[in-house]
Amino acid sequence: MKLCLIIVFNHRFDKNLPFLRKYYGDKFAEIRFLIPFADDLEEREPDVISVHFSSYLYQGFFGEARRQLRQIACDGFVVVGDDLLLNPSLNQESLHQSMGLGLDEAYTKSLASLYDAPLSWSRTRTTYRALFADGLEWHRLLPEREEAIERSRRYGITHRPLGLRNLSPLWSKNGISSMGTAVAWFAERQHPRHLFSLYTHVIPYPLFYGYSDFLILPKSDWDKFALYCEATAAMQLFVEAAIPLAMVLACKRVQTELEYGELFDAPHPKRRMRLRGVELQWQDSDRIDFENQYGLSLTRLIKDFPEDILYFHPVKLSKWKQDA
Numbered sequence: 563m564k565l566c567l568i569i570v571f572n573h574r575f576d577k578n579l580p581f582l583r584k585y586y587g588d589k590f591a592e593i594r595f596l597i598p599f600a601d602d603l604e605e606r607e608p609d610v611i612s613v614h615f616s617s618y619l620y621q622g623f624f625g626e627a628r629r630q631l632r633q634i635a636c637d638g639f640v641v642v643g644d645d646l647l648l649n650p651s652l653n654q655e656s657l658h659q660s661m662g663l664g665l666d667e668a669y670t671k672s673l674a675s676l677y678d679a680p681l682s683w684s685r686t687r688t689t690y691r692a693l694f695a696d697g698l699e700w701h702r703l704l705p706e707r708e709e710a711i712e713r714s715r716r717y718g719i720t721h722r723p724l725g726l727r728n729l730s731p732l733w734s735k736n737g738i739s740s741m742g743t744a745v746a747w748f749a750e751r752q753h754p755r756h757l758f759s760l761y762t763h764v765i766p767y768p769l770f771y772g773y774s775d776f777l778i779l780p781k782s783d784w785d786k787f788a789l790y791c792e793a794t795a796a797m798q799l800f801v802e803a804a805i806p807l808a809m810v811l812a813c814k815r816v817q818t819e820l821e822y823g824e825l826f827d828a829p830h831p832k833r834r835m836r837l838r839g840v841e842l843q844w845q846d847s848d849r850i851d852f853e854n855q856y857g858l859s860l861t862r863l864i865k866d867f868p869e870d871i872l873y874f875h876p877v878k879l880s881k882w883k884q885d886a
Contacts, residue, residue: 565638567639569582570643570644583609599614619800621794649837662835669776670774674771676769677723677728682743691753694753707767718822769807776839786811790811819839837871859883
């Protein structure tokens, strides 16, 4: 098994490159760094690919680098954020077996319908707006709506127009913001007619809600996946909706850590894999406890990395002692 590791930088942190090269260098046959607006670095460093999208649209990185990455001799791609630390026991020989993946299967943390996500999500309105953007005939770039719906059904996922289920209770933490989003949206008048069950019984196009800092893609699915990523970036579809959509449309089969249909940021989502990724950004207290547990020492973290943890994210290397 020969895998290429793609490390995605949302912003330029050139100082992290030496550690990442050392940490992953003997684990994967090839490594490529996708770094925004790093043309000067690309000229000096053969493993760097300069890309030119914002961090909110970093799926565009894959589209822009599609042809260069396609030329790499490998069986598949593993994608990680530069602030995600993969379990040190995992490498290209053990990764698929440890996760229970077939060689032709893709992986992302979760697949769920965006139409089931709460309206309190901060990117809700801007994400749906991509479906109504002017200046791009995106329908010509993605599969037909019916095909996308059928592909969703493979995972038991249905997409229903937005309704009361998307509103958080007013007395809850997100109640006011959820109601505020709904009120602001209805003030626009046009878009709600295509999205809310009050007006329609059909959705304009399937959309997903996912977590995209760790992905696995077979080489055979890469080109189509990256092409759909490029199209959704042109639509300005927010990355956490764009990447799971591109995977569903492009990949023969997508496996997930969570049960299909589970929202990745739900309080206690149901899991379907032994290895689990740990996200530390939802509660500051979780991140602080984690950093205190290992004393911000990468040596301690790598030495004592729990065997049932797939990754920790984020691990901000600028804060940790890079003594590994």
